[in-house]
Amino acid sequence: MSYGVVKGIAESSFVPSKIPNGCTPIHLNLVARHGTRSPTKKRIKELDNLATHLEVLLREAEEQNLSLEKLPGWLKGWKSPWKGKLKGGELIIQGEDELYDIGIRTRARFPNLFNDDYHPDVYAIKATQVPRASASAVAFGLGLFSGKGSLGPGRHRAFAVISESRASDTKLRFHDCCQNYKAFKKSQEPAVDKLKEPVYDEITSALRRRYRLNFTRQDTTSLWFLCKQEASLLNIVDQACALLSPSEVSLLEWTDDLEAFILKGYGKSINYRMGVPLLEDVVQSMEQAIKAEEEFEKIQREQALPHPPKPPQKRNWRGHTVAPFGGNNMLVLYSCPANTSNKHFVQVLHNEHPIPMPERIVAPHLKHDYNSVCDVKLEQQEQKPVAILLITKQLLCLAGTGVHGEMDVIHSVLCGFYVGKT
Incomplete structure (x- = not known):
């Protein structure tokens, strides 16, 4: 989903901590997904296949003299808006605007x-080698x-954007380097599909009855993707989107949220533990800013989390608000007056809205080593990431992957560390 749609959505069930009087920001970290992009090459092919199959379904219906009066006119002769494109996944103008505006x-x-004069060591911008991520970093920097x-x-002014090799970028493309995560994801995908099947079968049957066409489960999958892309x-x-009822x-x-929760979110600990290098980098940058080490207490161990509740029940985990195109998390470090209880204060913002964050949640996770999490065969493991942007007065990073909804993982890195422990 585009950033403009979800930016105005703020969770009202909690009240974030107020910034203490007299505290001033001295350091900023921002992690964000790339901006809106066109469908990937794989998805373009999927939509072309949908168009071909719709032609077959319409021809079969006409041969059987079925009444198609309820069928929307646009379906007859429909072609994908991206038909003929040889490549995909690039940042589009809308995505450029999203990151440019976030920068402003x-x-x-x-x-x-x-206020300081530009220097790459002060305002370090880092991006993965995925073109839409580096393009997003440029758009952000321009703003x-x-x-x-x-x-x-x-x-405008020139500024540097630095990238690590895809094969060794454990801070922003840790999922690509994490063999245990890849194995976990591959092993869990069939089970996730099984969980989704009843919903897709139910909706496919409803579409058949409604429009008198012999839709398949794959058709429903592709129509749902088309709905999201068109919107x-x-x-x-x-x-x-109009083919589907609001309840559908x-x-x-x-089903999207369920998949993201298990394979990319904090439903499984490997999804965020493999992001320890990123967490360490964020923490170290703040420690350098305040020139002091802080000691955090250990907290209770994690407990298994239930899947997001199925509608009509309410749920907190919603992929379109967690990780829209351009979705972002900010950690703002404040320096406070000497007469306050704490010399420093950290404010957390999600999609530019303040959110609450429990105290003393980092240390228990920094005990995990990336290599032990990702390279040693453990019995239970998990997830896959994002196209992201991390900025800080001393660190700006933009990362990207070829995965749809990849920001879920980075959100899990920064937010999953405390879920289940408070």
Whole structure:
């Protein structure tokens, strides 16, 4: 889902901690997904196959003289909007705007953090080698430093974007380097599909009755993907999405959330433990900013978490709000007056909205080593990540993968460390 749609959605069931009086921000970390992108090459082929199969279904229905009066006109002769594209997955203009605007708002929100003259060691921008991620980093930087340079009428400035090799990027592409995670994901995908099957079978049967076409489960899968792409990329909600009832949309969203929760979210600990290098990097950057080591108490061990409840029950884990295109997490370090109870305060924001975060939650996870989590065969393991952006006054990072919804994993890295322990 596009960032503009979910940015205004703020969870109202909790009240975040207030920033103590007199505290001023001295350091910022931001982790975000790449902006809105076009469908990947694999998904473009899937939509082409859907168009071909729809032609077959319509021809069969006509040969059987079935009444198709309830069938929407757009389905007859429909072709994928991305038909003929040889490549996909690139950042589109909408995605550029999303990250550019986040950059502008970030500087406007924390102006004092960006008063220093630009230097790559002070404002370090890092991106994975995925093109849409590095393009998002550039768009973000253009917004962040707009008016700060001398290039062109917009007074832009040049800035560095650094990338690690895909094969060794354990901070931003840890899922690619984590063999145990890959094995876990492969082993769990069939079970996840089994959990989703009853919903897809139910909706497929309903579509058959409603439109008198012999839809398959794959058709339903592709139509649901088309609905999401039309809504987020083309602002079209009266075609594929209109084929489904509101209750069917809710159920399909739940299947997406269920899959992301198990394979990418904090449903399994490997999903966030493999992100320990990123967590260490964030923590160390804050420690360097305050030039002091902090000691955190150990907290109770994790307990297994239930799957997201099925509609109509309410649930907190919603993939479209956790990790939309451009979705982001910020950790803002504040320096507080000497007469306050704590010298420093950390504020956490998700999609630019303050959220609560329990204290003393990091140390128990830093005891895990990336190599032991990812390279040693353990009995239970898990997940896969994201296209992300991490910024900080001393660290800006943008990462990306070819996986749809990849930001779920990074959100789990920063949020999953405390879920189940408080």
